[in-house]
Amino acid sequence: MWLSDQQALASEIGAALERKAATDSAYLVTLGSVFANVGAPTPQSFKSYIARLRVIENLSGVVGVGWVEEVNASGLPALTQRMQRSGFPGFRLRPYAAPSQWPAYVTTMLEPQTTQNQALIGFDMHSEAYRAAAMDKARRSGAVTATDLTILLQDAGQTTSPGFIVFAPVRSFSERPRFLGFVYTPVRARDFVEAAVNSRLLQSGRVEIIDTTPRGRKTVYLSEPANQRFGPTLQQKVALFDQEWVLRYSPPSRGGFYPLSVVVMVGGAAFSMLLLAYVLLVQRRNGDLQALLDAQLDQEKERAAFIRELNHRVKNSLANVTSMIALSRHRTDDVQVFADTLLQRVKALAAGHSLLDGQQWGPTDLRAIITTQLSAHDGTGERFDVEGPPVMISPNDALTIGLAIHELATNATRYGALSTDEGRVNVRWHILDDNWVDVEWTEEGGPPVTPPEHQGLGLNLVQRALAHELRRPIEIEFAPTGLRCRFFVQMRTPRSFQLRQ
Numbered sequence: 001m002w003l004s005d006q007q008a009l010a011s012e013i014g015a016a017l018e019r020k021a022a023t024d025s026a027y028l029v030t031l032g033s034v035f036a037n038v039g040a041p042t043p044q045s046f047k048s049y050i051a052r053l054r055v056i057e058n059l060s061g062v063v064g065v066g067w068v069e070e071v072n073a074s075g076l077p078a079l080t081q082r083m084q085r086s087g088f089p090g091f092r093l094r095p096y097a098a099p100s101q102w103p104a105y106v107t108t109m110l111e112p113q114t115t116q117n118q119a120l121i122g123f124d125m126h127s128e129a130y131r132a133a134a135m136d137k138a139r140r141s142g143a144v145t146a147t148d149l150t151i152l153l154q155d156a157g158q159t160t161s162p163g164f165i166v167f168a169p170v171r172s173f174s175e176r177p178r179f180l181g182f183v184y185t186p187v188r189a190r191d192f193v194e195a196a197v198n199s200r201l202l203q204s205g206r207v208e209i210i211d212t213t214p215r216g217r218k219t220v221y222l223s224e225p226a227n228q229r230f231g232p233t234l235q236q237k238v239a240l241f242d243q244e245w246v247l248r249y250s251p252p253s254r255g256g257f258y259p260l261s262v263v264v265m266v267g268g269a270a271f272s273m274l275l276l277a278y279v280l281l282v283q284r285r286n287g288d289l290q291a292l293l294d295a296q297l298d299q300e301k302e303r304a305a306f307i308r309e310l311n312h313r314v315k316n317s318l319a320n321v322t323s324m325i326a327l328s329r330h331r332t333d334d335v336q337v338f339a340d341t342l343l344q345r346v347k348a349l350a351a352g353h354s355l356l357d358g359q360q361w362g363p364t365d366l367r368a369i370i371t372t373q374l375s376a377h378d379g380t381g382e383r384f385d386v387e388g389p390p391v392m393i394s395p396n397d398a399l400t401i402g403l404a405i406h407e408l409a410t411n412a413t414r415y416g417a418l419s420t421d422e423g424r425v426n427v428r429w430h431i432l433d434d435n436w437v438d439v440e441w442t443e444e445g446g447p448p449v450t451p452p453e454h455q456g457l458g459l460n461l462v463q464r465a466l467a468h469e470l471r472r473p474i475e476i477e478f479a480p481t482g483l484r485c486r487f488f489v490q491m492r493t494p495r496s497f498q499l500r501q
Contacts, residue, residue: 010249012201013197013207018239021241029144031183034049036170043109044086046067059185062188063187065110066107066109067110068107068184069106070103076093076104091122095127101126104127105182138167145167163186164243165185166187168182189220193221205251206224208221208249209245364392364393366489369402370401386427388427388439389430389431394490400470412483417446418446426441428440431491436490437490438488439486440485443482452478459476
């Protein structure tokens, strides 16, 4: 049982490191998505985005957040002039690339603007093999990539504590996507570990984290509380960004044996008899102890299953947000409009998550999903007529339908029935014989409706997301009296929650 408790502590440390890496990756991808939508940033706009998104505050443990852009020899004079006009009169490429090494990948922005960070403006990040390998891999895969451990340029000559650099590639959103550059962050390894893991866990025993590379093993982090003896070392692998670290955890050894030995030597034969009686009692209770150990191992399996379930849901949530960013990018060049629209969609997704949390992520009532989203557009509910029998649907369907209802209500508020004082919206559903539910959204009392030349983003989102998730075509009709939308969703039978294996 003691060993199982120590294995659980080691697993908790590893899970904290993986959560931190996943969260940092999400922030870099989100910032990259903004640049993919609006184009390569200027020093002024880059600083504004960093401040408004609070990137540095949320990426605890990092040295900064920067922008690297690709430049050819022919484009270097124009880049130099642009940077000099932007407030960097001494800008120059360092080290200057040989003809065979073009293009260069130049740091043009790095926040916060500390002395060490400012010294790297103009630096060719592709000039050393370990950075070039990570950047090339990120560009090929389109995924967040980290370098092996090294001494950061900001720390050169000041410390031997290692760090690493994380790169997120950025391509423009267009019919012919082109590579724009990298969002990147230099990270001190020790700061990363201490920001990710509770200090109580790091001081609970001897914690050693190792990066194994083709060039050998490097220590990422070592915590060894003084004046302690340690028990057997537990080892596990930890996946961070695209790297794999090894976590070695040595818990404090169990005390009490040395005083016991003294007592045995002093007590002699009498204590020996007492010890024999104790051994016999332990043998009789061996079955109970084995049962307790089995129960503890079952708990560890359940803990691991919960961690897998949490990781799955986090990945799904990030995928939903990434999809919403991609769907929102084409309709405006105004960053504020883009951010406001995206924020409203994320709030709608969050409302669906809150409702599912109350149902412990089991089948959820269709009426509750619809009224939750509509309440954000009309708190009194007087302009909505929601009618239908009790119906339970799956969590994934619930999130998608919630987003769709949000988009329909937003469209109605801007252009449809809810844009006038007399307009109303009716949402009705009935159960079909084959366990499907027919849901219909109709608007009335609004301005006359004519089919648009180009269907808006919101209705496109409704058709694409619902059709993909529900696996049935979606009907949208621009009737003169008001918009009509019809879709079908399967019913789900309530059952106890089960973790995925």
